[in-house]
Amino acid sequence: RFRTDGFTHLPAMRELGAHWMIDALGAMRRAAACGVVLAAELRACGVDFSFTPVLDLDWGDSSVIGDRAFHADARVVTVLAQSLMQGMARMGMAHCAKHFPGHGYARADTHIAAAEDPRPLETLLAADAAPFHWLAPGLRAVMPAHVVYPAVDAQPAGFSTAWLRIILRERIGFTGAIISDDLGMAAARAQGQSLSQAVLQGLQAGCDLMLVCNQSPVDGGRALDVLLREVDDALDRGQWSPDERSAQRRFDLLPSQPPIAWDDLMVSDTYLAALEAVFS
Structure with a gap:
C-alpha cells in the first residue's frame, strides 16, 4: 500500500457504500472516479496493476476487511465495484x-x-x-x-x-x-x-x-x-x-495503453475531473 504524501488518499470503500444509500448514481460516479485516480497515479509511477476491488460483503465482524468493503448488500457491492473497475480500465489498468x-x-x-x-x-x-x-x-x-x-x-x-x-x-x-x-x-x-x-x-x-x-x-x-x-x-x-x-x-x-507521465497527469482534464468527483 502506498501511503506517501504524493498519492491521493482515496475514501474508504465503505464510504462509497454509505453514499449509495442517499445517492446511488453519485456513488457510482465517485467509484469510477476513484478508479481513474488510483490507476492514473500508480501508472504514472511505474505500477501497472492493483489488487482491487474488494468484493467481500460488509457483515460488520471482520476487522481485516473492515471499511475496505463497499456494503452488506451484494447488489450494491457489485455495482460499485463495476464502476471502480471501469475507472481503472479507462486508464489502462487491470x-x-x-x-x-x-x-x-x-x-x-x-x-x-x-x-x-x-x-x-x-x-x-x-x-x-x-x-x-x-x-x-x-x-x-x-x-x-x-x-x-x-x-x-x-x-x-x-x-x-x-x-x-x-x-x-x-x-x-x-x-x-x-x-x-x-x-x-x-x-x-x-x-x-x-x-x-x-x-x-x-x-x-x-x-x-x-x-x-x-x-x-x-x-x-x-x-x-x-x-x-x-x-x-x-x-x-x-x-x-x-x-x-x-x-x-x-x-x-498487462496495461492496455501507455501511462500518462506525472507532470502531464497534473494538468490532465480527465484526471482533474476525476479528482474533483472523488471528493464531491
Whole structure:
C-alpha cells in the first residue's frame, strides 16, 4: 500500500457504500472516479496493476476487511465495484477482485491467524460469492481467500481444487487469472507447509500466479532463493508443469495503453475531473 504524501488518499470503500444509500448514481460516479485516480497515479509511477476491488460483503465482524468493503448488500457491492473497475480500465489498468468466495463473514485476521467460515455452499454462493458470479464475464483476475470453508473443503480456498477449478472455473464460468493472496500470511501456511509446498499446492489447485510478499528483506532474500530452487526441483520431478493458457491469462493483465507521465497527469482534464468527483 502506498501511503506517501504524493498519492491521493482515496475514501474508504465503505464510504462509497454509505453514499449509495442517499445517492446511488453519485456513488457510482465517485467509484469510477476513484478508479481513474488510483490507476492514473500508480501508472504514472511505474505500477501497472492493483489488487482491487474488494468484493467481500460488509457483515460488520471482520476487522481485516473492515471499511475496505463497499456494503452488506451484494447488489450494491457489485455495482460499485463495476464502476471502480471501469475507472481503472479507462486508464489502462487491470484489476483483481478479492477475496473469493468471500472473507467478510470470517472474523479472524488471516494475516496472523487461521480463519474459518462454517456456512454451507449454497449460502455462500447466494450471498458472499454473488458479486464474483455476477461480474465474472468481465473480471480480469480473482484472488481467493485464505479462509477455510469446511462445508466445501478442508483447505483454504486458495489451495482448493474444489473452489478454484470446480466452483470458480466450471460453475461460475470465470476465465481470467487466479492470483493467490500473500503466502507469507499465517492462514496460508496454518497446516505447517513450507513456502515452496504452499506455492506448489496453489498452482496444482488452479492458481495462475502465487504471491510471496515481504520476503526480500529476510536473510538477504535467502527464503526466495530457496523457494525458486525448490520449485525448479519440483518442475524437474514432474510435480507441476507450465501451462500456456495460464501464461496467457497473466499476460492479459498487462496495461492496455501507455501511462500518462506525472507532470502531464497534473494538468490532465480527465484526471482533474476525476479528482474533483472523488471528493464531491
